[in-house]
Amino acid sequence: MTYLQLLPNAEFVYFGLDGCVFHLWNQKRFPCDRKSAALLNELLRGKPYEEAEYENEFNEYLLELMQEGMLYPYSTPVYHEIYEAKSRMEIRGLFEEPPQMRQIYIQGASKCNYACSYCMIDKDQTVVNNGCKSCILWGTSCSEDTALNQIEAIKRLLQLHHSDITISGGNVFLNWEYIRNVLDLILSEDQAAELHIIHNGSMVTDEILHYIKVHEIYLEVMVLGYDERSWQSVTGSEDACQEFGELMRKIREFQIRYNFVLIGSKETLKHIQKFADDNYPEAANSIVEIGEENERLATAVSYEERMRLPLDEFSSRKRYNRCLYGTLALALDGTIRACPMFDETLADLKEQNLEYIFQSRIIDKYWRMTRQSYSSCVQCPYQWLCSDCMKALETAGQNGGRTGSLCERMGG
Numbered sequence: 001m002t003y004l005q006l007l008p009n010a011e012f013v014y015f016g017l018d019g020c021v022f023h024l025w026n027q028k029r030f031p032c033d034r035k036s037a038a039l040l041n042e043l044l045r046g047k048p049y050e051e052a053e054y055e056n057e058f059n060e061y062l063l064e065l066m067q068e069g070m071l072y073p074y075s076t077p078v079y080h081e082i083y084e085a086k087s088r089m090e091i092r093g094l095f096e097e098p099p100q101m102r103q104i105y106i107q108g109a110s111k112c113n114y115a116c117s118y119c120m121i122d123k124d125q126t127v128v129n130n131g132c133k134s135c136i137l138w139g140t141s142c143s144e145d146t147a148l149n150q151i152e153a154i155k156r157l158l159q160l161h162h163s164d165i166t167i168s169g170g171n172v173f174l175n176w177e178y179i180r181n182v183l184d185l186i187l188s189e190d191q192a193a194e195l196h197i198i199h200n201g202s203m204v205t206d207e208i209l210h211y212i213k214v215h216e217i218y219l220e221v222m223v224l225g226y227d228e229r230s231w232q233s234v235t236g237s238e239d240a241c242q243e244f245g246e247l248m249r250k251i252r253e254f255q256i257r258y259n260f261v262l263i264g265s266k267e268t269l270k271h272i273q274k275f276a277d278d279n280y281p282e283a284a285n286s287i288v289e290i291g292e293e294n295e296r297l298a299t300a301v302s303y304e305e306r307m308r309l310p311l312d313e314f315s316s317r318k319r320y321n322r323c324l325y326g327t328l329a330l331a332l333d334g335t336i337r338a339c340p341m342f343d344e345t346l347a348d349l350k351e352q353n354l355e356y357i358f359q360s361r362i363i364d365k366y367w368r369m370t371r372q373s374y375s376s377c378v379q380c381p382y383q384w385l386c387s388d389c390m391k392a393l394e395t396a397g398q399n400g401g402r403t404g405s406l407c408e409r410m411g412g
Contacts, residue, residue, distance in 0.1 A: 001048045003074045004062070010070035011314065013381040014041050020381040023070055027311050030068075031381070036061060046077045101162040102326035105340050106154060107138050108172035108179055110332055113203060115236040116224065118263065118290055127405050129289045129299050129392040131341045133261045134222060135198065136288065138169050138331060138340045147178050153334045153349040154182060158189045160328075160354070166220075168198035168340065169332070173208055180211065187215055196220055198261060200235075202243040209254045219258045220286075221247065226275035230268065248280065263288045266298040293395065296405060301386070303409040309385035317384045318370065324390055325367045328357075338366035341391035366390075376403045 006012055009025045019037030021030040032040065036058050043049055051059055065071035112119075118136050121128070128136055165186055172179050186195060196218040212219055224240065225231030231241035251258050260283045262272045269289060276285060289299040301309070313322065328346075329337045335345040336357060346357045357363045369390055371377035374397045377386075388406050396405040 001075070002050075003046065003077050004043045004049050004071055005074060006044065006065075007070055007072055010065070012040065012044060013384070014038075015379040015381065017379045018381060021065060021070060022311055022314060023068060024311055024314055028068065029307070029311070030061070030065060030070075031307070032061060037381075049073070100326060101160045101328060102164065103328075104157060104160070104162050104165045105132065105327070105329035106157075106165065106167045106182070107169040107330065107332045107340070108167040108182065108197075109170035109174055110138070111174055112170040112200065113174065113237070114171070114200060114240065116234055117236075118234070121290060123395075125293050127289075127291050127293060127295075127297060127392050127395045128341070128389075129291070129297050129406075130286060130389045131288055131391060132166075132339050132389070133198065133220070133286045134263055134288045135169050135200065136263070136290070138329075147181075149334055149350060150332065151181065151185060153330055154185060155189070156349055156354050157328065157330050157336075158186065162190065162193055164194045164196065166196040166198060171200050171203060172197060173199065173203055173205075176205075176208060183211070183215070183217070194218065198222065200224070201247050202237075202240065204247050204250070206250070209250055209256060213254045213256050216257065219251065219256055220261050221251075221258055222261045222263055223272055223276055224263055226268070226271040230271070234264075259283060260285045261288060262286070263290070265290055266295070269298060291405065294405065296408070297392075300388070300406045300408075303382075303407055306382050306386055306407065309382070309387075311385070314384055320367055321369045321390060322387045324369060328363075338363065339391070341389075342366070373397075374403055377407075380407075380409070 006021070009023060011022045011024060013020055013022065014037045017037075018034050019032050019040065021032070021040075023029070039054065039058055040062075049062075054062075062071060066073070112135070118134075121136070128134075167179070167182070183195070186193065195215070197212070198220045200222050201224075211217075221244070223244070224234045228238075228241040231244070232238055234240075237243075260276055260280065262269060262276060262285050264272050266289065269287065273285070273287075276283060287299050289297050291297050324338055327339050329340045329342075330349075331337060331340075334349045336347045336349065336354070337343070337345065346362050347354065371380075371383040371386060371393075374393065376397065377383045386407070393403060393406060397403045
């Protein structure tokens with residue numbers, strides 16, 4: 001008798017519909033239809049393999065897996081899950097040092113010199129894809145605390161190991177003296193951290209630009225329009241387009257490191273993208289799309305593209321959220337959140353220790369928020385590849401768990 005089992009370099013994903021075998025080392029994938037997936041699932045669960053019992057197409061599929069070094073025949077049954085952890089036990093709340101943060105967000109302001117239409121959106125009826133890259137959503141209860149309390153909260157947050165720090169919210173340069181104290185603190189605590197400031201493109205003095213240049217801070221400039229009329233219609237300011245152009249002239253003059261954050265609706269984003277590409281081809285772009293709840297997002301990755309997404313960190317994404325894991329956000333009121341877009345308070349640093357969010361496991365539901373939570377994604381073999389904004393996925397999935405705004409295959 002012959003029994004088949006996958007080797008550690010392979011993983012089979014099957015939830016009752018079509019399936020796929022992933023070669024985790026060389027980024028290959030071998031999809032199969034519903035019938036073949038069901039047959040393969042039976043064989044991997046210990047059913048003896050008799051070549052004559054199966055159609056040629058399925059036997060050829062198995063042969064291909066063997067030739068790729070992913071499937072191996074044994075003479076005795078093999079039941080163990082060799083690519084799963086042997087122990088499910090985890091020690092919680094008893095760590096020698098806090099976990100490593102990938103990204104820390106700090107709200108630098110809640111006020112702005114513009115009156116952007118995007119700030120007036122109805123959060124219950126709107127999907128903001130990649131909103132953490134803008135000032136659009138920093139929750140709904142971000143009343144400012146005293147500067148002293150905020151500095152103390154930042155000190156405590158910086159005690160965590162971290163890689164990147166992003167300051168955003170409103171126009172952070174409206175209160176430059178306070179923001180400079182925050183930046184001085186961050187730079188003194190950890191000079192190795194990469195520091196980003198997301199900004200609306202206005203009211204930036206030469207003094208501010210000089211500071212940013214000297215300390216090699218990334219300035220992420222929001223692009224809200226593509227001509228004077230579009231800029232004014234969004235911001236309410238007749239000078240917004242001119243201010244943006246003046247800032248970009250100085251950025252090039254000072255040779256400041258910068259990226260763009262393109263913000264708009266499906267209709268305006270294509271014009272904004274062309275404006276950025278034509279005038280600033282050297283700039284890297286991230287895109288924030290604002291759309292209606294049931295509207296197909298232009299920034300959503302097509303299902304065919306999702307099937308080809310890279311397999312890096314494939315296994316870890318089964319347990320941890322690629323977007324939220326290792327991320328914390330400090331709001332102006334001294335509260336900690338999972339990211340700027342989620343309203344739930346995990347801890348108030350004026351009243352609780354920072355370690356509380358780890359010891360109480362309150363952060364787990366965000367860091368472990370996988371696509372298994374959504375009925376429209378749970379049967380997709382490619383769900384571990386997707387990295388949509390989790391707040392956008394949550395908003396789009398509130399109506400019966402459907403996520404058609406983000407993935408056309410899972411929309412029905």
